[in-house]
Amino acid sequence: MTRRRTLGAGLLALVITGALAGYLYDRDAGKQEVSVVPTELQGLGNDLQEWQLQPAHTRLWRNIGVRLDRRIARGPEATLKLPVALRIDASGSLYVLDWGDKAVKKFSPGGMLLQTYGGHVGEGPGEFTNPTDFDVDSTGGVWVCDPVNKNITVFGPSGNMLRTIRPGPPPLRITHVGGAGYLLMSSSADDRLFGWYAPNDRQRIRFGEVVEHQERFGVALDGKLTGDGVGHFVYAAYRAGVIAMGDVERRPATLFLPTLDHRGMPRILTRESRDMRVAHVDPDAGYGARDVSLDGEDVHVLTGERPAPGTSAMDVYDFRSGRYRYSYRVDGTYIAAKVRHRMFYGIADSALTILSFSGEGLPEGDDEQGPPSPK
Numbered sequence: 001m002t003r004r005r006t007l008g009a010g011l012l013a014l015v016i017t018g019a020l021a022g023y024l025y026d027r028d029a030g031k032q033e034v035s036v037v038p039t040e041l042q043g044l045g046n047d048l049q050e051w052q053l054q055p056a057h058t059r060l061w062r063n064i065g066v067r068l069d070r071r072i073a074r075g076p077e078a079t080l081k082l083p084v085a086l087r088i089d090a091s092g093s094l095y096v097l098d099w100g101d102k103a104v105k106k107f108s109p110g111g112m113l114l115q116t117y118g119g120h121v122g123e124g125p126g127e128f129t130n131p132t133d134f135d136v137d138s139t140g141g142v143w144v145c146d147p148v149n150k151n152i153t154v155f156g157p158s159g160n161m162l163r164t165i166r167p168g169p170p171p172l173r174i175t176h177v178g179g180a181g182y183l184l185m186s187s188s189a190d191d192r193l194f195g196w197y198a199p200n201d202r203q204r205i206r207f208g209e210v211v212e213h214q215e216r217f218g219v220a221l222d223g224k225l226t227g228d229g230v231g232h233f234v235y236a237a238y239r240a241g242v243i244a245m246g247d248v249e250r251r252p253a254t255l256f257l258p259t260l261d262h263r264g265m266p267r268i269l270t271r272e273s274r275d276m277r278v279a280h281v282d283p284d285a286g287y288g289a290r291d292v293s294l295d296g297e298d299v300h301v302l303t304g305e306r307p308a309p310g311t312s313a314m315d316v317y318d319f320r321s322g323r324y325r326y327s328y329r330v331d332g333t334y335i336a337a338k339v340r341h342r343m344f345y346g347i348a349d350s351a352l353t354i355l356s357f358s359g360e361g362l363p364e365g366d367d368e369q370g371p372p373s374p375k
Helices: none
Strands: 049-051 066-072 083-088 094-098 103-107 113-118 133-136 142-146 151-155 161-165 171-176 182-186 194-197 203-207 223-227 232-237 242-247 254-258 268-272 277-281 289-295 298-303 311-318 324-331 336-340 343-348 351-357
Touching: 083 133, 083 336, 083 343, 083 351, 094 133, 094 351, 103 142, 113 142, 113 151, 133 171, 142 171, 151 171, 171 223, 182 223, 223 289, 232 289, 242 298, 298 336, 311 336
Parallel strands: 049 254, 289 336
Antiparallel strands: 066 351, 083 094, 094 103, 103 113, 133 142, 142 151, 151 161, 171 182, 182 194, 194 203, 223 232, 232 242, 242 254, 268 277, 289 298, 298 311, 311 324, 336 343, 343 351
């Protein structure tokens, strides 16, 4: 039986500030930085989360056969400027957050641009200052987070703006959990990682306490949050080397575990001036994960590992147990990637690449060659 225990040593000080690295201008750049690594203490956690350790091992590489399906690239007729995130709906349509145009763009499975959501800079209805994430609901509606404007804009399938939601804490990441509503991650310092909201936008519960005094650390430790639209969700921290898997109908709801690249708590640097304080992760800390997706019972993590120049590594975990199964390589240095129905969708060099798995090297069922769960 898999051994689980309540979250002990805090491995993740995951509280997001509005100063999202890579998106917002830092007017105090160049000033002296001070390291403020938080102390990791025992006895953390709550009744909505568990912690599971992975057995020590190296990656189990599989040679997965893939072939190029199509590519949506930059260019005069390509319509992508700076893609940063993507989603795939049940019909195979592609949705891309293009930060260069401050818009979400919908493409057909064949790569034809079908619809644009947003595209205007500002603070008014339907406008964005810093769109950081989005999701697509079961009706085809597009929900876009803007932590600077402190709101979520909801568009109808045809691109018309339906409403604006102001959840309180500035929303950074979002994923729908079917009829149960949606989950949010905030961009401000908070003592819980996730907020679960009902379909009527009322907050049901907040959960995910992983470091004592978590609310004290305004830390730019971002991550990716996604799900399957029917209550299951997964999360991966960029820098801390921690992932989480959960089911809103299950108690405890969330299983936390370290990735294979976990190196402990990253250093946090701060820079202060008379009128503001900026915190960010030491850029030398490396990446534990770059993106995550849930495909059936498999959690695919785009890791910080680069097996060889011009390649990326994907780690696969079992959603129910959290057990690591195997890894595979793909050509390209991807910053974001999703896997759905044996198709790989990745963003690299401002282009969207779609690969088809040929089936070679893919296990038909459970991976019997993987390491056993700890006893």
